Amino acid sequence: MNGNRDTRKIPLAIVGMTCRLPGADGLAAFWKMLVEGRSAVEDLPADRFDPELYYDPKRGVRGKSYTRRGAVLADRRFDRRRCPISPSLVRKADITHLLMCQTAADALRHADMDPLDLPLRNTGVYVGHTIGSGLKGDYDCAAGIEEAADCLCGTRPFDDLDPQEQQAVIEELVASVRDRLPRRTGDNADLSSHVAAGIISKGFGLTGPWMAVNAACASSLQALLLAGRALQRGKIDMAIVGGASVCGLDWLVLFSQARSVSASESRPFDHRADGLIIAEGYVAVVVKTLARAAADGDPIQAVIRGIGVSSDGRGRSLWAPRREGQVEAIRRAYGSDVEPANVQYIEAHATGTPLGDATEIASLAEAFDGVFPAGKKIPITS
Numbered sequence: 001m002n003g004n005r006d007t008r009k010i011p012l013a014i015v016g017m018t019c020r021l022p023g024a025d026g027l028a029a030f031w032k033m034l035v036e037g038r039s040a041v042e043d044l045p046a047d048r049f050d051p052e053l054y055y056d057p058k059r060g061v062r063g064k065s066y067t068r069r070g071a072v073l074a075d076r077r078f079d080r081r082r083c084p085i086s087p088s089l090v091r092k093a094d095i096t097h098l099l100m101c102q103t104a105a106d107a108l109r110h111a112d113m114d115p116l117d118l119p120l121r122n123t124g125v126y127v128g129h130t131i132g133s134g135l136k137g138d139y140d141c142a143a144g145i146e147e148a149a150d151c152l153c154g155t156r157p158f159d160d161l162d163p164q165e166q167q168a169v170i171e172e173l174v175a176s177v178r179d180r181l182p183r184r185t186g187d188n189a190d191l192s193s194h195v196a197a198g199i200i201s202k203g204f205g206l207t208g209p210w211m212a213v214n215a216a217c218a219s220s221l222q223a224l225l226l227a228g229r230a231l232q233r234g235k236i237d238m239a240i241v242g243g244a245s246v247c248g249l250d251w252l253v254l255f256s257q258a259r260s261v262s263a264s265e266s267r268p269f270d271h272r273a274d275g276l277i278i279a280e281g282y283v284a285v286v287v288k289t290l291a292r293a294a295a296d297g298d299p300i301q302a303v304i305r306g307i308g309v310s311s312d313g314r315g316r317s318l319w320a321p322r323r324e325g326q327v328e329a330i331r332r333a334y335g336s337d338v339e340p341a342n343v344q345y346i347e348a349h350a351t352g353t354p355l356g357d358a359t360e361i362a363s364l365a366e367a368f369d370g371v372f373p374a375g376k377k378i379p380i381t382s
Helices: 001-009 025-036 087-092 095-109 135-151 163-178 196-201 220-230 249-257 288-297 322-334 354-367
Strands: 014-023 123-131 210-213 240-243 282-291 302-304
Touching: 014 025, 014 095, 014 220, 014 288, 087 196, 095 123, 095 196, 095 240, 095 282, 123 196, 123 220, 135 163, 196 240, 196 249, 210 220, 220 240, 220 282, 282 288, 322 354
Parallel strands: 123 210, 123 240
Antiparallel strands: 014 282, 014 302, 240 282
8 A cells, every 4th residue: 555655656747638629629729719818608509509498597497498608619520530540430439439539639649649550559548528419318318208208197288188189199299209319220329438438549559448437527637547546556658538528408407407507607716606607628638657758758748746536525415515525635636745835826626606616715725724925826717
């Protein structure tokens, strides 16, 4: 156990990175958007959110979202020229997983590596990811519509119909749904979440472990932790770490029921903050130990000297984060060889919800209590 604790002090290096985000396809575009102070938040297009079916400005309406705001990619097409994996993998993959694979390929090129001819095959792939496009939901809806139609029983005016009319209504409903939605066949895509990592490993011919990690908002952080520990213990030679997220109407409805989304804009740490904005994007970084990266002559973009994670434990819910868990995560990130007083900037989670922001500020204040000299200001954003 002591050996494992010692390896955690081994610094890591990011040698390649890229992003594909709303309003910014690539690092240069993302930086330009930040410098210009632009936002990619807008009313969602009709092909991503049907307001007639799912929008109601009143809060708490079942099955509805009180916001139509979001941030989505302008172009979700997969470019096989940028990611020339086998046609069989392309045919079997969800578009979300293909875009994650393309992002990983771009990150490797940023590190001056050929994705299809990597010198280090013992490379692990770790992707923070929950669910792909709406295709899986379409499959499930088409398969289960008969059972769902039974929910009409016991409702009015359905119960006022005679049995023959009821059967006709159910048959029409089932037929209309199945005519509109795709059906599963033996040659359908594998839409499982783990494919977000598996397609990268298989497409690039890697031999290291691969996995998708679902830890809600901490998914990509957990993926980085797993990759870092594997590198530090010498289990792998290199890691591709990423995050893949889709702005789906299911999330809009879910977070609307929790009343944690904003109907206008995301305003973290602002007195006007009234919720988060659902968005999507793809990010990938290529990671080695610092010593290996230096020895290989890689372009070192950043150095990671500590990673800390924790859990809220017996918290009230996902919507009510606990200060104690956040403080513990911060303290775990700063070991004996990492000096908190050297911090110059904090990139926060900052959900933009009054409770979430207040909890995070309180956690940071406690974790860094007494660290900085009086009057020193540390920029904080999200």
